[in-house]
Amino acid sequence: MSKSVRWLSAVLMLAAGQIAGQATAQSWPDRPIKFISSQAAGGGTDVLGRLVADQLSARLGQPIIYENRPGGGNVIGTQAAARSAPDGYTFFFSTGAALVTDPYTFKSLPYDPMKDFTVLSDIAEVPFMVLANPDLPVKNLAELFAYAKSSPDKLAVATDGARRFSGMIAAWLNKLAGTQISYVPYTQMTQGVQDVLTGRVQLLIIATPTARGHVTSGKLRALAVTSAKRLPDFPDVPAVAETFPGFDFAGWFVLAAPTGVPDPIAARVNREMAAIMTDPAIVKKLGDVGYVSHGGGTLKEVRDYVQAQYAAWGTLVKEIGLQPE
Numbered sequence: 001m002s003k004s005v006r007w008l009s010a011v012l013m014l015a016a017g018q019i020a021g022q023a024t025a026q027s028w029p030d031r032p033i034k035f036i037s038s039q040a041a042g043g044g045t046d047v048l049g050r051l052v053a054d055q056l057s058a059r060l061g062q063p064i065i066y067e068n069r070p071g072g073g074n075v076i077g078t079q080a081a082a083r084s085a086p087d088g089y090t091f092f093f094s095t096g097a098a099l100v101t102d103p104y105t106f107k108s109l110p111y112d113p114m115k116d117f118t119v120l121s122d123i124a125e126v127p128f129m130v131l132a133n134p135d136l137p138v139k140n141l142a143e144l145f146a147y148a149k150s151s152p153d154k155l156a157v158a159t160d161g162a163r164r165f166s167g168m169i170a171a172w173l174n175k176l177a178g179t180q181i182s183y184v185p186y187t188q189m190t191q192g193v194q195d196v197l198t199g200r201v202q203l204l205i206i207a208t209p210t211a212r213g214h215v216t217s218g219k220l221r222a223l224a225v226t227s228a229k230r231l232p233d234f235p236d237v238p239a240v241a242e243t244f245p246g247f248d249f250a251g252w253f254v255l256a257a258p259t260g261v262p263d264p265i266a267a268r269v270n271r272e273m274a275a276i277m278t279d280p281a282i283v284k285k286l287g288d289v290g291y292v293s294h295g296g297g298t299l300k301e302v303r304d305y306v307q308a309q310y311a312a313w314g315t316l317v318k319e320i321g322l323q324p325e
Contacts, residue, residue: 028088028262028264028265028268029060029061029062029088029089030062031062031089032062032063032064032065032089033057033060033062033063033064033065033088033089033090033091034064034065034066034067034084034089034090034091035049035052035053035064035065035066035067035091035092035093036067036069036077036080036081036084036090036091036092036093037049037066037067037068037069037070037077037092037093038069038070038074038075038076038077038078038081038094038095038098039068039070039074039077039095040068040070041068041070044207044209044289045093045095045253046068048123048124048253048286048291049066049093049253050066051282051285052093052123052255052273052276053066053093055276055279055282056269056272056273056276059272059275059276060272066093069081073097073102073105073106074095074097074098074102075102075106075109075110077092077098078092078094078098078102078109078111078113079110079111081094081117081256081258082111082113082116082117082258083111083258084258085258086118086257086258086259086260086261086262087261087262088257088261088262088265088269090257090258091120091255091256091257091269092117092255092256092257092258093123093253093255094117094119094253094254094255094256095251095252095253096165096250096251096252096253096254096309097164097165097251098113099113099114099117099119099254099256099306099309099310100113100306100309100310100313101163101165101168101313101317103310104313104314104317104322104324105163105317105322105324105325106324106325107324107325113310114307114310115259116258116259117256117257117258117259118256118257118258118259118260118261118266118303119254119255119256119299119302119303119306120254120255120256120257120261120266120269120270120273120299120302121254121255121269121270121273121274121277121296121297121302122252122254122277122294122295122296122297122301122302122305123252123253123254123255123273123277123293123296124252124253124277124286124291124292124293125227125250125251125252125291125292125293125294126207126208126209126250126251126252126253126290126291126292127207127208127225127226127227127231127250127251127292128165128166128169128205128206128207128208128211128225128226128249128250128251129205129206129207129208129211129215129222129223129224129225129226129237130144130173130203130204130205130222130223130224130225130226130240131196131203131204131205131206131211131214131215131220131221131222131223132144132196132202132203132204132220132221132223133196133197133199133201133202133203133220133221134218134219134220134221135199136202136203136221138223139221139223140223140224140238141177141223141224141238141240141243142243144203144223145177145178145179148177148179148180148181149178149179152179152180154202155181155182155202155203156181156182156183156184156201156202156203157170157181157182157183157184157201157202157203157204157205158184158186158189158192158193158195158196158201158203158204158205159183159184159185159186159192159205160185160186160187160189160192161185161186161187162183162185162322163322163325165249165251166189166205166206166207167183167185168249168313168316168317168320168322169205169226169249170183170205171183171320171322172249172316172319172320173240175319175320176244176247181203184201189206189210192204192206193206193210193214196220197214197219197220204220205226207251207290208225208231208290208291209289209290209291210290211290212233212234212290215234215237222234222237223237223238224237224238224239224240224242224243225237225238225239225240226239226240226247226248226249226250227239227241227248227250227292228241228247228248229241231292232287233287233290248312249312249313249316252309254302254306255269255273257269266299267299270296270298270299270302273296274295274296274297274298275296276296277293277294277295277296278293278295278296
């Protein structure tokens with residue numbers, strides 16, 4: 001086969017692929033779509049995921065089936081999504097843990113979160129709050145760290161475990177501040193909250209949706225938020241970054257698809273999600289329960305964000321000396 005014939009064959013194959021992709025995008029979606037979540041039904045993540053699914057379903061004109069696949073610390077649901085056909089009919093409603101912290105806390109995973117998924121849209125961020133029992137004589141991080149250094153055996157912080165967001169954040173704060181606040185891990189954070197409310201434990205790190213009621217009632221004192229900036233609903237609560245510049249560790253959610261999803265479909269989903277996540281009614285609804293929406297973002301923006309978060313959590317895990325299991 002001559003070079004000119006081979007060149008013509010390659011051009012024809014490329015053109016055929018482009019035409020097929022355009023045809024797929026034009027006819028998509030022509031049947032129900034599935035959202036897979038690695039979280040259990042009934043929690044805050046489930047409520048958020050179903051809200052997004054309902055909104056996207058209305059815009060696409062097809063039902064979206066929401067499938068909860070919990071278990072294995074996100075592994076079961078994430079694996080199911082990663083192994084799905086990249087045809088635009090299965091999407092992954094992903095937590096930050098599934099994509100950027102599990103790779104560091106598990107010795108091995110049956111998938112590669114950075115290679116097996118294409119991130120399509122930002123959804124929401126869930127900052128954590130550093131809280132104190134009101135009887136503790138501190139009102140901000142500076143006072144907390146000073147107290148911790150002067151009374152090293154008197155403080156403990158309730159977290160949801162060493163390999164979960166709040167536990168890793170607590171360890172990183174200890175490292176940055178040079179303190180030795182002890183950790184009390186809880187399988188159920190409701191018990192951790194109760195122990196801080198009663199004074200058995202002095203400190204607590206939990207997600208804002210859970211924290212906000214206790215803070216507004218005055219039952220717990222907010223010392224800081226773990227997002228890069230202060231929250232609109234709590235303008236008097238400093239960001240940790242005001243003490244440790246660059247600190248930005250929060251939970252978050254994105255919509256992803258198995259790698260290989262056709263570009264026109266990825267672009268369509270990104271556009272629809274951008275409209276959903278900037279809808280004032282949706283933004284308000286999320287804000288009312290403690291979620292922060294920054295819009296859907298462009299495909300490049302959201303992919304760059306996830307890559308940056310992957311690198312940041314990798315640094316944190318290394319610095320605190322957390323070993324994968």
